[in-house]
Amino acid sequence: MSNNLILDKLEGVFIRFKEVGQLITDPEIMGDMKRYIKLSKEYKELEAVTKAAKDYKNALDTIVESKDIIANESDEELREMAKMELEDLEVKLPELEQTIKLLLVPADPEDFKNAILEIRGGTGGDEASIFAGDLTRMYTKYCEARGWKISVSSFSEGTSGGYKEIVMNVTGDGVYGILKYESGVHRVQRVPQTETQGRVHTSAASVAVLPEAEEFDIDLKESDIRKDTYCSSGPGGQSVNTTYSAIRLTHVPTGIVVTCQDQKSQIKNLAKAMIELRSRIYAMEHQKYLDEISSKRKTMVSTGDRSAKIRTYNYPQGRVTDHRINLTLYNLAATMDGDIQEIIDKLQIEENAERLKESGL
Structure with a gap:
């Protein structure tokens, strides 16, 4: 998925995040406990996407700025700093994209429950x-x-x-x-x-x-x-x-x-x-x-x-x-002592790959 496609999808998230934020402060909504709880959960999910999206957009903006400095700046020290930042961000960008893609895939409805x-x-x-x-x-x-x-x-x-x-x-x-x-x-x-x-x-x-x-x-x-x-x-x-x-x-x-x-x-x-x-x-x-x-x-x-x-x-x-x-x-000894996180992590990675495949992202 291209950067532009991700940004297009995120634009809809920003609009909905703002909309839900207003709804959960509406006295009428607050009086309907079932709807209020549902919207509060949606707000929390959208908040996570919004935060990741801001990090992603900042990274894209900084990449553009760094490339501009490298191409046009005469100060060698500034150009060297821009090169280092560019290299760092080009490594981080795919990770940020993957995080956003996963956040954009609807979570299983019960995941946040006890x-x-x-x-x-x-x-x-x-x-x-x-x-x-x-x-x-x-x-x-x-x-x-x-x-x-x-x-x-x-x-x-x-x-x-x-x-x-x-x-x-x-x-x-x-x-x-x-x-x-x-x-x-x-x-x-x-x-x-x-x-x-x-x-x-x-x-x-x-x-x-x-x-x-x-x-x-x-x-x-x-x-x-x-x-x-x-x-x-x-x-x-x-x-x-x-x-x-x-x-x-x-x-x-x-x-x-x-x-x-x-x-x-x-x-x-x-x-x-x-x-x-x-x-x-x-x-x-x-x-x-x-x-x-x-x-x-x-x-x-x-x-x-x-x-x-x-x-x-x-x-x-x-x-x-x-x-x-x-x-x-x-x-085995560590597993039976409660150290099962690695197994769960690998199952989650596998499931996330399957969820992304289903969603077409």
């Missing part, structure tokens, strides 16, 4: 539960390193450790857009602690990442929800408290059931359970979108089909392989 992270032990019995526990630790450390808040909604412990299943809420900046790549089946190859012959076993755990639905995203009828309360239980079946603070919600039309027992307050558990219930119902609709894009993007095959095997953690060889992009890294 997420619900669900990990379930799959095939492999006790070892699968232990592995689900290892993945829980991996994601917890990763989220903490990014400054995200992670809280457990519900869990069921494995008989030998780990979790049969665990559901967590993750809140922070752009959580879903980053964690969505983790949806799918994760496979582990290692010698279980219970194995006396030293044989390598293969076990699996499934990870599901759902965008957290906001209150205005879905209209839930109170008459469609059955609410049950019960006593929370902790490790080993010990009673956490003697009040009926744990909540189980059943959405009658869909049969979706969610539970929350991590708070001592029934009101807090109910609020968290409602967020999860809304998100699970909302995810059913979002799945149609995922099914549509999964056929186009190999990075998202896992979310389009949560039974797809996406990654293998091989302990004897100390390697991690992501099957979607044929990436193999020999840093």
Whole structure:
């Protein structure tokens, strides 16, 4: 794409940015919470494009100025400085163009949302539960390193450790857009602690990442929800408290059931359970979108089909392989300690290339 074409596209962005900026200060718009939130998100996205666009336009202007100095200036020192600046900008310009192209491609609609992270032990019995526990630790450390808040909604412990299943809420900046790549089946190859012959076993755990639905995203009828309360239980079946603070919600039309027992307050558990219930119902609709894009993007095959095997953690060889992009890294210990950014970065690069191809930019 030529500089002029990029600048033409950016002109429309500048106009819309100014328009949205005026709209979000309109008292009438501010009174319509659903529209106000939508416009505020659009403003934030356009702000990022506008900032990158200004950097890009400044670079183009400086290149023109530098070329003019080189061609017409008699002062050798000034000409030398202009040459150095020109060389520097000619290296930076393609990077600035790439950034703008990506910003001009519409983001996936849910990328800026918080997420619900669900990990379930799959095939492999006790070892699968232990592995689900290892993945829980991996994601917890990763989220903490990014400054995200992670809280457990519900869990069921494995008989030998780990979790049969665990559901967590993750809140922070752009959580879903980053964690969505983790949806799918994760496979582990290692010698279980219970194995006396030293044989390598293969076990699996499934990870599901759902965008957290906001209150205005879905209209839930109170008459469609059955609410049950019960006593929370902790490790080993010990009673956490003697009040009926744990909540189980059943959405009658869909049969979706969610539970929350991590708070001592029934009101807090109910609020968290409602967020999860809304998100699970909302995810059913979002799945149609995922099914549509999964056929186009190999990075998202896992979310389009949560039974797809996406990654293998091989302990004897100390390697991690992501099957979607044929990436193999020999840093298993660091990965299990929460260092998964490199894998996510490479998946994002692949997806960005596919998004640009789709958009024709």
